[in-house]
Amino acid sequence: MAKTIKFNLILDNQPVRTIDELRENFSIEDMLKYFKNGFLLRWLKVREYEEYQAVATIDSSSHNKDIVLALIDIFNIPDVDIADVEEVASMIEYQEQTTKLNEIYAENAFDKKQVIEDYHAGYDNLILHMEENSRNVGVLKADILQMEKEYAKLFALNY
Incomplete structure (x- = not known):
């Protein structure tokens, strides 16, 4: 059986390996880019995070603001203006x-x-x-x- 290769997301110029690191380095631009190109879903799936299902249900044709607000809600990002x-x-x-x-x-x-x-x-x-x-x-x-x-x-x- 082939081993799944795990990769890091780069958020705010920091490598991100965990959900906690994602919360600490959350960047609207980076998260939106990773959501749209599919890397966010792949990252969540490879690491078997439960947030995968919630992110997968976000409509990619929605407005950027709605996508970002959904991501903020899913990952429980604190203190967002x-x-x-x-x-x-x-x-x-x-x-x-x-x-x-x-x-x-x-x-x-x-x-x-x-x-x-x-x-x-x-x-x-x-x-x-x-x-x-x-x-x-x-x-x-x-x-x-x-x-x-x-x-x-x-x-x-x-x-």
Whole structure:
């Protein structure tokens, strides 16, 4: 019978071998990445942790925030600020969308008109997102950082 090879997760630049170490080094970005690429489930299964079943039931098509909140609940992570979760999840979703758009641009040989239209549509969508979440400080902070990073010149022109 073949021996199962155990591997470590790297959370917050620390090798993680146990659930306790996972709790100590919990990183939203790292955990979301490991959940989405399937390494978290494999790690739990190889080490025969009971949390495997709970993590396996999380819908991978859910919003990043919902996935992270479910992971926080499953692993009983203490002292988590929900505003931080929302902010980081929004930033990660933005990065994922940007990566998808870059792939589309590469396929379309950088059609300038399409790039400009998409840029303006992204700005408009960000404004709409801010209006829809005007009472959610965590999301607004993430959107403002995104506005500053990606749309500062367009904002200045629009202002």
